[in-house]
Amino acid sequence: MNVDNTILSIKNVVKHFDISGGFLDKLRFKNGRICLEKITVKAVNDVSLFIKKGETLSVVGESGCGKSTLARVVMGLYPPNSGQVYYGGKRIDSLTHEQMLPFRKKMQMIFQDPYASLNPRKTVQQTLEEPLRFHHPELSNSEIKDKIELVMEQVGVDQAWIKRYPHEFSGGQRQRISIARGLILDPEFIVADEPVSALDVSIQAQILNLLMKAGRERDLTYLFITHDLSVVRHISTRVAVMYLGTICELAKAEDLFADPRHPYTKALLSAIPVVGEKRAKQIKLKGEVPTPVHLPTGCVFHARCVYANERCTQQIPELLTLDNGTCVACHAVEENRIVS
């Protein structure tokens, strides 16, 4: 790993949520005794990755695989149970709010639902000037106005609309405003959590183009969270595939789509419907995703995997780097049991 141009790295991050509720909810009757039982959702389990400056790393997976939790841990919105998050070489996961402030300027987040992420009682102007006034109290009113105008122009929102409220805009326009809010502090790093999932196809293309353009012009680094594999293929430099809180494959986008190695990635890719193509032979998975409350032993994927053997049910596979740079966590790949 080249330390110099790594902007963000996370090491062995674990995030569990306690959902057992209050004291009375925890009471259980077991073997003739009353005991307290905790129920935890194991959302992210021992995930490590790094993001280089200027690249777009996408995290894909199905609902409940922990991708959004990972994004929030990176942003410091959830403290990890264990593991470290480094930004530009400095550890940021255990900082206080004040110590975190300089990093918040550099890291911004764009959320999925533009209906929920904008304050309905704030005009566009108020939404956009709040982060500036908070992080740059030294700026004068006219400087703030200039910055807002500049960023509105970049995201394609008409400046005549500056006094309007979110309800007056369509979904696509709202998402442009949330992107503007993300860009206004000139961040280096943006976490985009499903930014186009709530939008129609033709609007989705506009927003993706906007994100790519902003990325080029401002030399941004993206952590892109999505479940849409065709979007991932289009915008990513590298892709991490998550399943039940662990990364099962991490590879360059073109390698991943040309030659997926992990059995789960193969199944996932074969399930994408492609326009103008009849259904290809889809790889069927047995059963369903287990709950993250009771994680399977060994490889989390073993119960649904056609290549699983004794070892897969016992031992957790580690991420191995193959000769083309692809990282895969699979015993079957390691032992060459998969003939592609």
Next chain:
Amino acid sequence: MSHLLEVHDLEVKFALRTGDITAIDGISFTLDKGERLGLVGESGAGKSVTGFSIINLISKPGYISKGKILFEGNEISSYSDEKMRKIRGDRISMIFQDPMMTLNPVFTVGFQMIETIQAHRKISKAGAREIALEKLKKVHIPSPEQRIDQYPHELSGGMRQRIIIAISLLTDPAIIIADEPTTALDVTIQAEIMDLLQELCESDNMTLILITHDLGVVSQVTEKMAVMYAGKIIEYGSTDQIVNHPTHPYTEGLIKSIPGSVIKPGEDLVQIPGMMPTLTNIPPGCAFNPRCYLRQAICTEKTPELKDVSNGVLAACHMR
């Protein structure tokens, strides 16, 4: 020969305080037994309203203001509620988008299935349960004898959607209308549900209307499709022909704006500028004209009619 379903110049309006707005503006299509039709469009294009109007489920203030719907030769659009109830859910069933919202959370799966059968057929509870179990097997629910007595919250999203499909099959309907059946599901589950629908269509020669915004899904499952924009069908014909050689500039833009279709990774996607007009504010002439790269003077003056463009594909565009 008459078709199984014929929709003639259907117009649906919603009566609002500010005046009537037109949600569906004169659409026509036909469906024969065993055919699979895809209705495609963005939100607000009128595809769901079309689905609802076929089974006469448009809620107030909406109403069918013009046109007619013929099912097996009978004009069902003029049926009374009483009479329509014998068709709806029996001869024509509908599958909705969100499997969480469609099932009643306080009743078991079996209760809801038996209730449906008994509403349409004179049959004992035990007999109805037999049919329910048979249909659950048909949609590949593992261990149906146990599942039938479970509550919806005990089932996963994909499983729930299978149960909804099983419910829609209970009365062996002639037509199934599926409104975004996989939009709320993950991609691997989506593929399974689509496989199931396709399998059922093929094994039982079932007729399907698939309402979706996902062109990928439509191109895999249906043989005929209609693209809707602002309440009108703007392109109609064979799915293969339309997805491979779109005629209308909107369809063309829609296909090209999907990542991975035509454009290489990293390059800008083809984007259709602007957005679909709201129904209160449809531009004169062709509704698509402000966003169209082929626009000429005539497009802002005259509404284009659907006309045969090539290989039986109909498109509503002055320029093609």
